Amino acid sequence: MEIKQHALAGVVEFLPRIFGDARGIFFESFSARLYEQAGVHHDWVQDNQSSSARGVLRGLHFQRPPYAQAKLVRVAQGRALDIIVDLRRDSATYGQHVTVELDAERCNVLYVPIGFAHGFMALEDNTLFLYKCSEYYQPSAEGGLRWNDPALGLNWGVDSPNVSDKDQVLPLLAEFESPF
Numbered sequence: 001m002e003i004k005q006h007a008l009a010g011v012v013e014f015l016p017r018i019f020g021d022a023r024g025i026f027f028e029s030f031s032a033r034l035y036e037q038a039g040v041h042h043d044w045v046q047d048n049q050s051s052s053a054r055g056v057l058r059g060l061h062f063q064r065p066p067y068a069q070a071k072l073v074r075v076a077q078g079r080a081l082d083i084i085v086d087l088r089r090d091s092a093t094y095g096q097h098v099t100v101e102l103d104a105e106r107c108n109v110l111y112v113p114i115g116f117a118h119g120f121m122a123l124e125d126n127t128l129f130l131y132k133c134s135e136y137y138q139p140s141a142e143g144g145l146r147w148n149d150p151a152l153g154l155n156w157g158v159d160s161p162n163v164s165d166k167d168q169v170l171p172l173l174a175e176f177e178s179p180f
């Protein structure tokens with residue numbers, strides 16, 4: 001497995017070794033031992049799955065402490081543009097982001113540390129998005145940021161993605177006090 005450290009502290013991408021043969025492919029989609037060697041250690045308590053049509057954008061989301069979630073995100077079918085924004089108040093890179101394309105060919109996995117807002121846009125129809133969370137879903141702790149806040153400078157590659165009504169009215173960075 002290849003481990004790629006991204007520019008923002010703590011953000012790691014895992015590229016598993018993929019074994020192909022006449023039947024298809026095999027790879028380890030999660031290994032506590034290997035991930036711990038890269039400093040990623042949580043008690044993963046919930047697995048989520050969503051399916052999205054091309055152009056669907058979900059995010060940017062987080063849960064506030066004490067229900068904050070780290071996430072391990074990947075795509076099992078299709079492709080997605082994944083963006084995470086650093087909301088750690090004491091971080092030198094507060095407000096900055098990392099963009100990673102996740103796809104079902106490379107089976108890459110992005111670690112989203114606690115303190116980041118997370119969003120993704122499906123680049124193909126039937127994009128199957130899978131992720132582990134280090135804390136249970138807690139609706140009262142849900143928070144987010146507007147996907148197209150100019151202050152974030154995110155490049156989603158399209159002007160009018162398919163965004164839920166709830167996500168269209170999430171706050172802007174300037175209106176917002178980070179809980180992290």
Ligand SMILES: Cc1cn([C@H]2C[C@H](O)[C@@H](COP(=O)(O)OP(=O)(O)O[C@H]3O[C@@H](C)C(=O)[C@@H](O)[C@H]3O)O2)c(=O)[nH]c1=O
Binds near residue numbers: 050058059118
């Ligand atoms: C996230 C979540 C949602 N739900 C329910 C609530 C709601 O009725 C329905 C759809 O929820 P949402 O619209 O919030 O789904 P979605 O927009 O896909 O939310 C997800 O977006 C990505 C970007 C993330 O990072 C995730 O943590 C999560 O926030 O599913 C759960 O039951 N458990 C969960 O863990």
